[in-house]
Amino acid sequence: MGADTWWFIGASCGQLLLALALLRTPSPQQAELAPPALALLRGGPRAAVVVALVALHQRGAVAAGRKGTIRANGGPGRTRDPLQLGVHGALRRALGLRVLAAQPGARRAVEALGGELARAGLIRPYGRLRVARGLLAGAVATAMAGPLILRPSGAELALALVLGAVPTAAALALLALPSTTRAAHRLLAGLRQRHPLPTHRHEVTDGNLVLLYVALYGDPALALFLPRFSRDGGLLGGGAGEAGRGSG
Structure with missing residues (x-):
């Protein structure tokens, strides 16, 4: 597979890793929240x-x-x-x-x-979330652009599609990530139960x-x-x- 094709896949993975770093949240803190926060x-x-x-x-x-x-x-x-x-x-x-x-x-x-x-680790900051979603969309576009622009054939095309599918699938899954964290969902579910x-x-x-x-x-x-x-x-x-x- 040519170096140009590797460049597209590498760039897509780089955008994915940057988005992951932005989506990380601190460990949730146990706190009693007021109704507006809930x-x-x-x-x-x-x-x-x-x-x-x-x-x-x-x-x-x-x-x-x-x-x-x-x-x-x-x-x-x-x-x-x-x-x-x-x-x-x-x-x-x-x-x-x-x-x-x-x-x-x-x-x-x-x-x-x-x-x-x-x-408190209950939501992802809005600004970082917007940037992360932009990077994730860019990762999908970059992974898809390589084969379209370079037009590899045969085994090279198959390998490019397989390798590009990994960051694409990961990026699409992360794009569906809500702004609230799992800790927030557990907190709300527990309060509704009580x-x-x-x-x-x-x-x-x-x-x-x-x-x-x-x-x-x-x-x-x-x-x-x-x-x-x-x-x-x-x-x-x-x-x-x-x-x-x-x-x-």
């Missing part, structure tokens, strides 16, 4: 924002607006939670969930929370437990405990049906 692990940034909105709504700081939006309803109350403060500060006018989650104050608070989870979703909302009177259920279960918990606020505020379905921008 929601971020389960459903990403919007899920974390939803938990913050529920906490604010419990204190009367936010309410459902028009056409599936959320509006501020006074000050944030006595809270030092950065995500709640960031979300409430972004509500200068009524906003849908998608737009609210993208506001700078809310986004920065979610990113800070994600940084804490990354240091805290199954109740059948009736009257079984739960503790507001903190409501936040925990919303963090762990998302829409089913919202529909159970806060049906009107969730429906009118466009929170169900990750905000997929909300109007996007409200008039305030």
Whole structure:
């Protein structure tokens, strides 16, 4: 097999190894996580924002607006939670969930929370994950480009395809890797086992437990405990049906 073909396979393997280094996470730390952090692990940034909105709504700081939006309803109350403060500060006018989650104050608070989870070994840092996925896509493209550009034949072609299939298969498997780690999945599964979703909302009177259920279960918990606020505020379905921008 020619040196040019080896170069393509070597470059593909090099990109794969760099991506693997970026995807490594520290050993998970045992820590008790607040509901917004659990929601971020389960459903990403919007899920974390939803938990913050529920906490604010419990204190009367936010309410459902028009056409599936959320509006501020006074000050944030006595809270030092950065995500709640960031979300409430972004509500200068009524906003849908998608737009609210993208506001700078809310986004920065979610990113800070994600940084804490990354240091705890529960998620892969977003920036490193994006770079790693770019390298993995490049590894697949490089491995496929060699035979297409050089056009080897016979036994040389067969060997090139076999050797190129190894980094290609590994890269495709790693591209399917979620942002959360196995430790995070085990943590969520254990909490769901210890805290199954109740059948009736009257079984739960503790507001903190409501936040925990919303963090762990998302829409089913919202529909159970806060049906009107969730429906009118466009929170169900990750905000997929909300109007996007409200008039305030």
